[in-house]
Amino acid sequence: MDLDELRSNINDIDNQIQELFFKRMNLCCDVAQYKIDNDLPVFQGAREQHILDKVAQKSSDDMKGGSKVLFQTIMDISKCYQYQRFFAQTNKIEYKKLDLSGHHKVAVPGTNGSYSHIACSNLFDDYEPIFFEDFDEVFTAVENGEAEFGILPITNTTAGAVERTYELMKKHDFKICASTKVKVSHCLAVRKGIKFEEIRSVYSHEQGLHQCSDFVEENGFKTHKYANTALAACYIKDSDQPYGAICSEQCANDLGLDILKRDIANAAYNFTKFILISKETLKSENADTISVCLVLPHQSSALYRLLTKFSVAGLNLSMIESMPVANTDFDVVFYLDFQGAIDTPEVAKLLSELDSELSYFKFLGNYEEM
Template structure:
């Protein structure tokens, strides 16, 4: 390296090293403060929840609001999620259930949302995720609920209807699908495997490039990657994280038909989330099968100035052409306007279930 350049870089690097040591010292001070908070909480409630979604959301939002740069505000979420996760883990290890195997988008969503200082419980199906949390094998679960290209994940909607678990958070991921094989080429490949939603999200690309290859469904994209790692005739569609996890080589990247392809995940658990100041409430409703019933059902929202951000219908499977409506509202269930609207909705609906209030990502 040029001596003049070295002379200019050396003091700057020394400064960075000194700052890093200060950051580490402050992180240890923060960790100790978190432990002290835990001691106080357990003195009053031995079974008190370690996870506080509203508190964690407010920490990140406050730091982003006060950020003067040049450190990018979006990176604050990623950095402090890991800091909070590490401090939370000192108090008690939290187990997170999600659809596996290793390298799934569900795993990515879980780690982005809860941080890496958690125990991972990989499940074979969405049903198992819910069962694991309900049985206490995991404190929280992470499941996909909708995709910007293919719409609702119906099995998740059905499980939310029948489970006692509450929604306590959300995480939206940009979904970038990759085609991967053992060799990094398509030589000898006879079929492409992926979750049915992923196959649908990439169908135009596959039809253009490999129209003659069979397309087979797998329980998850990561499971398709696992199979491809064992079978040289299989190409898998999954995220780059799955390729790394299973030792596969990428044939093509970004093969999803929609460049803006995103999937929204919900965190579920048994705890009730308190207001954070910027929240969403999810409910399920059904209405009597008569003219104008849906309009009447939604009237309390307009009357109380409550905004609806999502309305999804799902057949009630009664054979009578009846539907459940999955509705997302802006605001927390404890907010006066939302509380009034929900009380009125309960009176009007033939069926009503609150899924939970939680911080908006």
């Protein structure tokens, strides 16, 4: 046979597979309906494993793995289809309209001139910052009502995820209601009168040190991590040692520091994404990003099977981060962002499905970048 004939035969087989797939899906729905009518458990793990074992037995050694993946995927698609038709709750997540106009109290890490403080000006025209040294205190201030909102860095285009924020997101009860990006323009600032050649140590947040690692290594500086870039600048201002701080130019100017070097980050395109958090579920009219976190079971292809659910629902994942869970046997929390709105049926059904199937699932918010 020539190539065209081979491809024609493949097309014929593909058509047969598709017809059989449709027949199987319809039969699965009939089975699900029968179980519902007769008050029987719908999803049965033992039945799935029995099918996979039979598939493996009928397969050659070199096709065994692929055959199991194929049939596992078919069964996962079947469950998604059944869930969407029969089992998903139609009631949507309750929320209030996000309103950032007027005067608001905002919990902010650091002090005047911190990048978090700068991010607030992207979101609010009138706000009262309440400054805290630690990210944990920002979450707590929102939880206990001391502040209406809190703002925190979550990822950077150069240094990646802000791990401390992700660690605390599992611990605290909050919702993301907006996000914004801030261009990061790091400078080297010192107490007045300090000369560049006197500097041996620089202080900054670990992200600031990472983003300026080339500059730091080139000059042989010893690095010291601080809770916040702006607080690091406050520290070196009050020190009698010739220390430097990596911070924003606004922070250096506000504190009356001398700027010895500007634009010292590794990459010229350097942005940090910040999230605005609240105690309640607040949603703007044009919210188009949904954030969730979840824990997957220690099973083969668990992440692949999770991604199948998003694919079947036609929802686009835009971010996946993973963080280890403390005091566990290498459990991992996955943080996912995907496009959508919670007041649409496909999203409401998927969220309900994930909540019902996973041992740990948390809806983190539906928001837009502002």
